[in-house]
Amino acid sequence: MTLASLLRTGLAALLLTATLVSPGTAQERSVRMLSTTSTENSGLFSYLLPIFESKTGIRVHVVAVGTGQALRAARNGDADVLMVHDKASELKFIADGHGIDRREVMYNDFVIVGPREDPAKIGGNKDVIRALQMIKKSGAAFVSRGDDSGTHKAERRLWRAAGIEPEGRSNPWYREAGSGMGATLNIAAGMNAYTLTDRGTWLSFRNRRSLSVLVEGNPLLFNQYGIMLVNPARHPHVKVAEGRALIEWITSPEGQRAIGAFTINGQQLFMPNYRGGGS
């Protein structure tokens, strides 16, 4: 075979593969939602979205990244809908004109998990601030998400409230993983360390080793999820009808009931709490 004929065949095959891989589902209605690793890892979406899809015929493509990365990609207009859990950044996102129609959908809570031996003796302590101070005092390892996600921001707020600046070389016990929730739990399990996790990811997490929930049930550990549409005035390609359909459904009585019905081993993972209205 000569090089020229090789190139010709190559080009033909290239065109063929290009047609094969081009998404041939142009007529299918779909919407792209940027969301967080905690909701994806908990299995909520693979339970919830098929219900919406069979009802409306709209496919939901979920891209699950940390809240920081999700907000950034949504600012770039790379999705139609955004569902994250960091109220302060969400309100800023809306105020800056990047998103519209924010609604509070559901909440769960954060828990502090740690090794069963519990070197900092925080087990059963409801006072999360005191627990963090005890972890620092004991010098036991604490793994932080360290990825500017919603959970990481919540964790940093708690350290601030405890009067502790954990970041920096002077605190070798504080390890920033720079990873998603599941990956961070794997690290904490591997090194018998404490970490802050959302309850959803924890309940569906399968590699706990010696970790168990030590601190829970404090109002400071409340974790609110919000959903919003990427502003179509700024990004004209946003699929407004499909995006609104998803937001309407997830905040409708039916969608809210479905969220409440999602359980793992009999435990409810998310509490629906849409109270009407939006910002």
Added chain:
Amino acid sequence: MSEIWRALGKAMVLIADFDPDLVEIIGLSLRVSLTAVFIATVIGLPVGAAVALFRFPGRPVLVVLINALMGLPPVVVGLIVYLLLSRAGPFGVFNLLYTPTAMIIAQAILIGPIVAALTRQTVEDLWQEYGEQLTSFGVGPGRAVRTLLWDGRFSLLTGVLAGFGRASAEVGAVMIVGGNIDHLTRVMTTSITLETSKGNLEIALALGIILLIIALGINASAYAIRDVAYRAES
């Protein structure tokens, strides 16, 4: 250790079940990586051969650059392709982000330098060996390139296989530009990452074993083709 055995068992069960989701994921992995290898070869082969045979200003710089690009971190390629394809980026209007096409582009950029660099080395070595002969026979440069590429085809095949290996094994780039969307851009490596982060270490490892089996299959077929070709010649 027992976990690894359990993962092996799980891998066998997954394969035996012929799980439709798994078949879809494997199919997409192969489609993306093979297409990327193909594009990288179509571009990398002529570029590598040209750099090997022609002398032009800045050539040493180009050689070093191509060799260095072999070590491009996938996540950096992913980021660059993300910024290019993002709605806010220069190619945003094509709406390619979070599609298999975006993943193919990222992987082709990742392995193009591998194919080009290995082609350049192969052709250059052959040229040192046969260059004088070819010139004395009065063979023109175009013909010489073809002869050398054909002579070096088995070494070049190894280069292409190295490219495929890198493409099918990387996760950093496809995660960023594909988004690991279920039934759309989820491939073997992003599934492994997802299952690991769910703590399903055995399923993750089972998927890894299946990926290894696929790589073995592809390399074995390449070896077999090579073997048949050798025999046909001798």
